[in-house]
Amino acid sequence: MELTVTDLACRRGEATVLRGVSFALAPGRALVLRGPNGSGKTTLLRTLAGLTPPVSGSLSAPPEALAYAAHADGLKAQLTVAENLTFWASVFATDDIAPAVAAFDLSDLLARRAADLSAGQKRRAGLARLMLTGRPIWLLDEPTVSLDRDNVARFAAAIEAHLAQGGSAVLATHIDLGLATASDLDITAFAARARTEPSGDPFAEAVE
Template sequence: MPALTVSALACARGGIPLLEGVGFTVPEGTALILRGTNGIGKTTLLRTLAGLQPALSGTVTGAGDEAAYASHEGGVKAVLSVEENLAFWAALYGTQVPEAVYPAFHLAALRARPAGTLSAGQRRRLGLARLAVTGRPVLLLDEPTVSLDAGSTALFAGWLRGHLAAGGTALVATHVPLGLEAPELDLAPFRARAETLTDPFL
């Protein structure tokens, strides 16, 4: 059963169309890796699916209330402790922070530490732990492994595998091989052609 279906999607950044005719399905329990050079529109595609910006055209099913989005930034508050940061997102999503989150993201020893005293990698792990707190099945991940070392990357890949095994779904834009047995989608063929510029001033 497809958890996330995208068809004939066109999206733009700053009024300039980047992608058009994007279509794919991600079945339940699997992940799809988005590939493409910098600036092709991976972030724009993920933000569009997350509902932060309107699509120019096309349909999306399975995002919305099923999905949790993770941007480059983790939205981590420096003066709040690790626990408080996660508790906030749990309250926002109406869930509880699962105890398993702390060992899964190697945060158990850091629970009471203010996030401002964490290293960049630790803070990133905290930002990603938010995904486990939301309880959402469909994950929209934008470069989740930025500033993670090899060990942490493997740790995150392990958690993601567990999430997929539990019936979850992930759409991941990444340059780093996560070691997932997942199909890849190259966005280059979907680059918006110059003729289809919709700018009303041309």
């Protein structure tokens, strides 16, 4: 399924921070969002995921095609890793958690409560949920935070496998994951510009 974004404007709170975002993402491709902190990468991902209504513009993919992984890991602290993954598998009607467990090397952690995991272990378990959704378009906000080098490589392999199966991904990351079919999108090119208010007061500026 292709994700097509046309002239999208996105807001953070009451301020419009991005205007004119347009791209087409074909199956088997990844799009890496680039830009400094605060440039609007998270804002764009939340808008694509349907969590924040766009100011204007459109996107083509239905919500049930999208899986969003934000900074939170989405784990119930008092449940084990196996119980957490089984819960998410039941939500998305997935029969088997084994591929997700293998992809993120979670077998030794299955009986451990999420509350007892390290930050990196929680991130691995949280990312494993993506494989249980069955959704073709993954939206990922700084997915490698707290991951060491080996687990960054595991994550990159999981993304490559998803793309090879006809999925796609939009990622905000500062790390080069070495994805063979990835392209970059510089978010700063779509920054909304400050303008002078009609009052003529040069000090009265608002974000468009």
